[in-house]
Amino acid sequence: MKKTAFERVQTxxxxxxxxxxxxxxxxxxxxxxxxxDRRFSDDPALIxxxxxxxxxxVGVVGQQKGRDINERRHRNFAMxxxxxxxxxxxxxxxxxxxxxxxxxxxxxxxxxxGIDAEERGQAEAIAFNLREMASLKVPVVVVVLGEGGSGGAxxxxxxxxxxxxxxxxxxxxxxxGCAAILWKDAGQAPKAAEGLRLTAAxxxxxxxxxxxIEESDLWTYNQSDGDNQKVFERLKKSIVTNLKELQGxxxxxxxxxxxxxxxxxxxxxx
Amino acid sequence: MPWFSRNKxxxxxxxxxxxxxxxxxxxxxxxxxxxxYNRDLENSMQVCTKCxxxxxxxxxxxxxxxxxxxxxxxxxxxxxxxDPLEFVDSKPYxxxxxxxxxxxxxxxxxxxxxxxVGGHRVYxxxxxxxxxxxxxxxxxxxxxxxxxxRAMKTRGAVVIFSASxxxxxxxxxxxxxxxxxxxxxxxxxxxxxxxxxxxxxDPTTGGVTASFAMLGDVILAEPKALIxxxxxxxxxxxxxxxxxxxxxxxxxxxxxxxxxxxVDRREMRKTIIRMLDFMMNPEIK
Numbered sequence: 001m002k003k004t005a006f007e008r009v010q011t012x013x014x015x016x017x018x019x020x021x022x023x024x025x026x027x028x029x030x031x032x033x034x035x036x037d038r039r040f041s042d043d044p045a046l047i048x049x050x051x052x053x054x055x056x057x058v059g060v061v062g063q064q065k066g067r068d069i070n071e072r073r074h075r076n077f078a079m080x081x082x083x084x085x086x087x088x089x090x091x092x093x094x095x096x097x098x099x100x101x102x103x104x105x106x107x108x109x110x111x112x113x114g115i116d117a118e119e120r121g122q123a124e125a126i127a128f129n130l131r132e133m134a135s136l137k138v139p140v141v142v143v144v145l146g147e148g149g150s151g152g153a154x155x156x157x158x159x160x161x162x163x164x165x166x167x168x169x170x171x172x173x174x175x176x177g178c179a180a181i182l183w184k185d186a187g188q189a190p191k192a193a194e195g196l197r198l199t200a201a202x203x204x205x206x207x208x209x210x211x212x213i214e215e216s217d218l219w220t221y222n223q224s225d226g227d228n229q230k231v232f233e234r235l236k237k238s239i240v241t242n243l244k245e246l247q248g249x250x251x252x253x254x255x256x257x258x259x260x261x262x263x264x265x266x267x268x269x270x
Numbered sequence: 271m272p273w274f275s276r277n278k279x280x281x282x283x284x285x286x287x288x289x290x291x292x293x294x295x296x297x298x299x300x301x302x303x304x305x306x307y308n309r310d311l312e313n314s315m316q317v318c319t320k321c322x323x324x325x326x327x328x329x330x331x332x333x334x335x336x337x338x339x340x341x342x343x344x345x346x347x348x349x350x351x352x353d354p355l356e357f358v359d360s361k362p363y364x365x366x367x368x369x370x371x372x373x374x375x376x377x378x379x380x381x382x383x384x385x386x387v388g389g390h391r392v393y394x395x396x397x398x399x400x401x402x403x404x405x406x407x408x409x410x411x412x413x414x415x416x417x418x419x420r421a422m423k424t425r426g427a428v429v430i431f432s433a434s435x436x437x438x439x440x441x442x443x444x445x446x447x448x449x450x451x452x453x454x455x456x457x458x459x460x461x462x463x464x465x466x467x468x469x470x471x472d473p474t475t476g477g478v479t480a481s482f483a484m485l486g487d488v489i490l491a492e493p494k495a496l497i498x499x500x501x502x503x504x505x506x507x508x509x510x511x512x513x514x515x516x517x518x519x520x521x522x523x524x525x526x527x528x529x530x531x532x533v534d535r536r537e538m539r540k541t542i543i544r545m546l547d548f549m550m551n552p553e554i555k
Contacts, residue, residue, distance in 0.1 A: 114500075
């Protein structure tokens with residue numbers, strides 16, 4: 001079924017949409033979570049750990065939303081704080097040290113905009129991840145699972161392959177935020193969603209996304225019917241195939257390839 | 271009969287003639303309300319001579335103030351914004367670009383150039399708020415990336431003066447990806463042991479702060495500049511509290527260890543040269 005851009009935004013935010021931990025339970029095995037950034041604290045909005053997928057040992061990093069009101073608050077609606085990004089980087093450095101590839105899962109409305117986050121250098125935490133991810137010596141596969149909320153998403157999004165779920169969105173600003181600025185009316189969000197070209201199909205046309213993973217009508221975490229299950233399998237297959245391809249590359253080819261990939265992004269006149 | 275009488279006719283003058291023409295001669299300081307003679311202000315690099323308030327300045331003046339004898343060769347002028355999303359808000363983005371070019375007199379929200387600073391080879395960029403709020407779209411990202419690549423080719427230093435509201439909405443996710451593109455180039459520059467000095471000026475927020483602006487080997491800030499990731503309004507709406515005084519100003523960031531030094535504009539060039547003297551080590555080839 002063809003959805004409008006804003007319907008996809010709503011699907012990406014659907015309360016029954018699979019979250020990072022659902023992926024970990026369904027398509028990864030032997031997950032062990034690790035905690036803390038060793039600088040300040042542990043951010044529940046972002047989880048990290050070791051897991052296996054299709055027999056491959058990987059480091060996993062992903063934003064985590066909450067299923068009920070208490071967990072939502074605990075996870076801070078997946079709005080990641082600086083300590084979350086620093087924990088992610090810690091995990092990625094460790095994966096690099098032990099020569100294990102990395103899978104990151106993006107699902108956040110955005111980096112947390114609060115006083116404490118600013119005090120601890122939200123901007124620096126994001127920026128530093130962007131730079132460091134560009135030169136990681138192991139393969140990085142990025143999955144845009146639900147909401148790709150601007151810099152808060154990109155901070156774990158610099159990888160060799162970017163896979164995006166059909167109904168996920170990835171944008172520089174939320175449609176509501178964009179509408180509030182441009183039309184002074186957050187009610188114009190559907191119009192903004194259309195204009196921002198934030199859907200998987202549009203983004204792959206611009207070369208920002210490598211693969212779009214087809215979804216069922218409403219992909220959820222808890223339905224056990226075949227169509228729903230197939231989406232998980234498709235995603236797993238794609239992650240594993242991409243990891244295997246990337247593992248065949250030398251470190252220099254890998255890093256050069258990643259640079260070239262992002263180097264080409266953007267359209268301008270010259 | 272009066273003792274004195276006026277022999278000459280009264281000086282006739284209407285109100286219009288009585289107004290002294292001061293337009294373009296004086297500027298009022300918004301901080302301390304002093305009336306400043308424009309020529310004095312120019313001599314002090316647009317810094318209030320009474321209270322050191324830093325007026326916002328344009329990209330060309332920034333680069334002139336940085337380079338030796340104010341001389342530099344402008345780079346990548348031909349790189350300008352396209353309209354990949356065919357974005358329309360209250361007016362088409364295409365028209366917005368044309369209007370920005372006209373009103374700012376600039377081709378894009380950043381000017382980049384090559385020259386010498388204290389005898390060191392420097393590739394510098396300066397952002398300009400008068401071009402769509404100094405926002406970063408594909409063209410800005412490309413110009414900065416090219417600047418970094420040029421510096422790597424000829425072993426030069428990179429200096430960037432930020433002044434920006436963040437990533438440019440009208441280019442959507444393409445703008446966002448410029449953050450990754452520039453940061454990846456900076457990773458290479460870092461590997462090559464070449465310096466990047468980031469100077470934050472009023473205001474530097476959003477995707478610009480959350481990418482190259484915070485990646486300098488050293489990060490300098492002009493006094494009292496607004497610097498942050500989220501804008502103050504967004505934070506207030508999120509936490510529903512008034513923000514503390516001085517929050518997200520240069521001095522706040524210095525206190526929290528996020529910038530190396532708050533530097534008066536009149537000392538900026540000298541400070542940058544001192545840092546380049548340390549960083550441009552001829553032993554590194």
